[in-house]
Amino acid sequence: MPDGEKTKAELLEELDALRDRIARLEGMRDAAGALDEKWDSLVHCASDIIAVVERDGTILHINHTSSGVSGSAVIGRTIYDYVTPEFQSTLEGSIASVFKAGEYCHHEATGVGSDGEVRWYDVCIAPVRRDGKVVAAGIVARDIAERKKAEEALRQESERLASVLEHMPVMIDAFDSDGNIILWNRECERVTGFKAAEIVGNPEAMDLLYPDAAYRERMMRWWKLRGNNYRDWEWELTCKDGGKRFTLWSNISDKWPVRGWATWGIGVDITGRKRVEEELQQTRDRLQYILATSPAITYISEVGSGWAATFISKHVTRQFGHEVSEFLDDPHFWSNHIHPDDKEHVFAGLRRLQENDSHTCEYRFRHRDGSYRWVHDEARLVRDERGKAIECVGYLTDITGRKRTEEELMRSENNYRMLFENSPDPIAKLDEKWRLVAVNPAMARSVGLPMEEMIGKTAYDLISKDVADKRTTQMKKAVRERRPQFFEDERDGRHFHHVFVPVAEPGGRTTIQIIARDITAVKKAHEDLSKYRERIAQAEHLASIGTLSATLVHRLNQPLTVVRLSIQNALAQLSDVSCQDKVAQELKAALSGVSQVSSTVDQIRALAKGHSKQKHRKRVNIRRIADKTMRSLAASAREANIAISIEGLDSLPSVYMAEGDLEQLFFCLIENAIQAADGKEKNQIVISGASKGKHVELRFSDDCCGIRPEDFDQLFDPFFTTRAEGKGTGLGLCIVQDIASESNGSVWVKNNPGKGTTFFVTLSIDGGEKS
Numbered sequence: 001m002p003d004g005e006k007t008k009a010e011l012l013e014e015l016d017a018l019r020d021r022i023a024r025l026e027g028m029r030d031a032a033g034a035l036d037e038k039w040d041s042l043v044h045c046a047s048d049i050i051a052v053v054e055r056d057g058t059i060l061h062i063n064h065t066s067s068g069v070s071g072s073a074v075i076g077r078t079i080y081d082y083v084t085p086e087f088q089s090t091l092e093g094s095i096a097s098v099f100k101a102g103e104y105c106h107h108e109a110t111g112v113g114s115d116g117e118v119r120w121y122d123v124c125i126a127p128v129r130r131d132g133k134v135v136a137a138g139i140v141a142r143d144i145a146e147r148k149k150a151e152e153a154l155r156q157e158s159e160r161l162a163s164v165l166e167h168m169p170v171m172i173d174a175f176d177s178d179g180n181i182i183l184w185n186r187e188c189e190r191v192t193g194f195k196a197a198e199i200v201g202n203p204e205a206m207d208l209l210y211p212d213a214a215y216r217e218r219m220m221r222w223w224k225l226r227g228n229n230y231r232d233w234e235w236e237l238t239c240k241d242g243g244k245r246f247t248l249w250s251n252i253s254d255k256w257p258v259r260g261w262a263t264w265g266i267g268v269d270i271t272g273r274k275r276v277e278e279e280l281q282q283t284r285d286r287l288q289y290i291l292a293t294s295p296a297i298t299y300i301s302e303v304g305s306g307w308a309a310t311f312i313s314k315h316v317t318r319q320f321g322h323e324v325s326e327f328l329d330d331p332h333f334w335s336n337h338i339h340p341d342d343k344e345h346v347f348a349g350l351r352r353l354q355e356n357d358s359h360t361c362e363y364r365f366r367h368r369d370g371s372y373r374w375v376h377d378e379a380r381l382v383r384d385e386r387g388k389a390i391e392c393v394g395y396l397t398d399i400t401g402r403k404r405t406e407e408e409l410m411r412s413e414n415n416y417r418m419l420f421e422n423s424p425d426p427i428a429k430l431d432e433k434w435r436l437v438a439v440n441p442a443m444a445r446s447v448g449l450p451m452e453e454m455i456g457k458t459a460y461d462l463i464s465k466d467v468a469d470k471r472t473t474q475m476k477k478a479v480r481e482r483r484p485q486f487f488e489d490e491r492d493g494r495h496f497h498h499v500f501v502p503v504a505e506p507g508g509r510t511t512i513q514i515i516a517r518d519i520t521a522v523k524k525a526h527e528d529l530s531k532y533r534e535r536i537a538q539a540e541h542l543a544s545i546g547t548l549s550a551t552l553v554h555r556l557n558q559p560l561t562v563v564r565l566s567i568q569n570a571l572a573q574l575s576d577v578s579c580q581d582k583v584a585q586e587l588k589a590a591l592s593g594v595s596q597v598s599s600t601v602d603q604i605r606a607l608a609k610g611h612s613k614q615k616h617r618k619r620v621n622i623r624r625i626a627d628k629t630m631r632s633l634a635a636s637a638r639e640a641n642i643a644i645s646i647e648g649l650d651s652l653p654s655v656y657m658a659e660g661d662l663e664q665l666f667f668c669l670i671e672n673a674i675q676a677a678d679g680k681e682k683n684q685i686v687i688s689g690a691s692k693g694k695h696v697e698l699r700f701s702d703d704c705c706g707i708r709p710e711d712f713d714q715l716f717d718p719f720f721t722t723r724a725e726g727k728g729t730g731l732g733l734c735i736v737q738d739i740a741s742e743s744n745g746s747v748w749v750k751n752n753p754g755k756g757t758t759f760f761v762t763l764s765i766d767g768g769e770k771s
Contacts, residue, residue, distance in 0.1 A: 056078065079095075090109065098134065104125070171247065177262040188267075235267075296395040338366075353379055360378045376396070427440045427443060427513070428454075430514065434458050436455055474498070475500050482502055487499075495523040497516070618659065625663055645685070668732035700759040745764055747761045
């Protein structure tokens with residue numbers, strides 16, 4: 001209401017209220033002054049640096065500096081003078097942002113005091129407003145050097161921890177709050193094959209390690225239920241190569257959290273242990289199966305004088321008729337059932353058991369029906385860690401059947417040994433490595449060594465390699481085909497017929513039984529019979545040739561003599577008269593032809609004479625005959641440009657035969673070589689010899705053209721010749737073969753086509769003189 005309408009009381013009441021209001025305002029002014037004083041005091045006493053700066057960074061107010069220089073000394077300078085260069089642009093941007101947008105800024109920076117020392121500060125920048133406008137920026141800088149040192153120490157400690165964890169011999173992994181793996185140490189890499197770069201931060205890492213989705217889901221569900229406090233949880237993870245590894249994980253991250261890790265765990269690779277456990281379980285299963293199915297009786301007994309049984313398997317009832325309880329209740333039950341004759345050596349063996357820790361013996365044990373059965377008892381001592389024997393473990397096997405078989409086998413072996421040792425045929429036995437394990441006297445005599453020196457040797461130690469190769473091949477064939485092999489071979493000039501018999505031995509081994517028979521005499525008889533038949537056929541063939549030859553000689557000799565004499569007379573008469581040269585040449589050509597025919601007739605006469613039954617045989621010196629033949633063929637050899645040499649004939653013994661036969665043999669073989677020479681190149685004939693037992697061997701070697709392969713099989717056929725028509729009769733080699741045969745010898749050829757030949761002739765030294 002207007003003051004003029006108010007009463008005095010009302011005006012006094014309003015005056016009192018105004019006075020109260022003025023008093024309150026004056027109190028507020030006094031309080032504000034006191035507050036400013038307290039604020040100034042607080043600012044200057046604060047440990048933080050508090051400053052007010054303008055837009056360009058000029059310091060308007062500052063409480064103190066880190067270097068201890070008075071704040072008034074820096075007023076008017078810019079805040080940038082006290083910030084290290086790397087943070088100036090950041091601070092400028094922050095101050096500009098405060099003035100422009102009135103935003104609050106916060107960061108860390110390093111500043112430099114007037115003393116040049118660099119410090120770390122936590123900087124907060126806030127706008128200072130007046131009438132709603134930003135007129136300045138307030139800066140609060142807190143010295144965080146100690147915190148930074150602590151953080152650096154923590155960082156170094158974290159690095160050391162990371163290095164330790166990285167090289168720990170156990171698997172260590174860690175997860176962040178999103179379920180990503182953030183730590184994967186070297187042991188994890190070694191076990192799984194996955195490198196840290198493939199696992200750390202990879203959201204699909206668990207898919208790699210546990211590719212089976214059902215298994216992975218089940219594992220993660222269990223993990224969620226268990227939480228991060230579990231021990232010895234077995235996981236099966238998949239390695240990079242696809243292999244499976246068993247790992248045992250423990251997680252105590254709830255009790256021992258690590259900053260930055262949501263959860264972490266320690267794993268141990270137990271794949272080897274799992275395999276050992278599986279093998280141990282398999283061993284236990286096998287042992288249980290053996291105990292249940294094996295015919296052997298397993299037992300455990302005390303160590304001492306009584307050797308009382310503390311355990312025995314149930315098979316004892318099936319094999320010996322006694323109940324298990326009888327052995328366990330009566331400490332002397334076992335010893336009372338041993339055959340009286342065997343007790344002494346059984347208990348002697350038990351005394352040795354305590355010294356050797358193991359013992360094997362065989363003895364007779366009484367069955368419930370009163371009969372005795374043979375048993376094989378194998379025992380072993382079990383000792384504690386101090387070496388004290390605590391029990392005896394062993395097994396019993398009924399070997400009654402084996403004992404009977406051994407007795408029968410012993411009788412059989414005795415019979416076999418008698419036959420083996422007294423057989424006239426060589427017999428031997430070889431093991432699977434082809435070593436001799438038994439030989440009889442006949443085999444020792446055949447090889448020429450004592451029997452004891454042959455044991456353990458192979459065929460290669462006793463005979464030549466080529467013979468040993470052939471015999472070993474047949475033995476391997478006998479083993480491979482599991483049937484006897486029959487085989488003949490020759491050793492040191494003697495022929496043997498072998499039977500290789502494979503013998504199956506216990507344990508799957510196969511040995512070889514060899515029975516050999518010397519068939520040299522039989523082979524010699526067959527060869528002599530064959531040669532005799534050949535000689536008879538040859539003799540009959542040559543005899544018919546001889547008869548024909550004698551007739552031809554008789555029929556041809558006289559007319560040839562008349563023709564030759566007539567031509568010679570005609571040539572003599574023509575020499576005294578003049579005539580055409582052509583006539584004389586024609587007559588000379590005819591005389592040459594008659595001479596060739598006469599030479600052929602002479603060879604036929606020699607063939608007929610050679611088969612005459614009235615040959616005069618005597619001791620003939622081979623070297624003398626060779627020299628005589630060389631002299632008669634010297635001119636032909638010079639004309640053919642071939643040299644004849646003799647080697648080693650002086651030491652040869654004389655041979656018993658017709659001297660003319662030996663001359664003819666040398667003549668034919670040397671003449672053959674001369675005729676093989678073409679006369680264009682220098683060639684040679686080498687005649688050599690050697691004594692070989694009851695024979696001498698002569699060798700006629702030349703380096704001429706050799707024999708064509710297609711002619712080789714016909715060399716000794718009568719009338720076969722490789723010379724031009726009219727140049728030979730083809731009887732020379734046939735005659736040589738016949739002469740060698742009559743001397744109980746032979747002839748053969750070693751041919752080198754295009755390079756030369758060697759004729760080998762053997763002649764008997766006695767030549768059948770005694771026969």
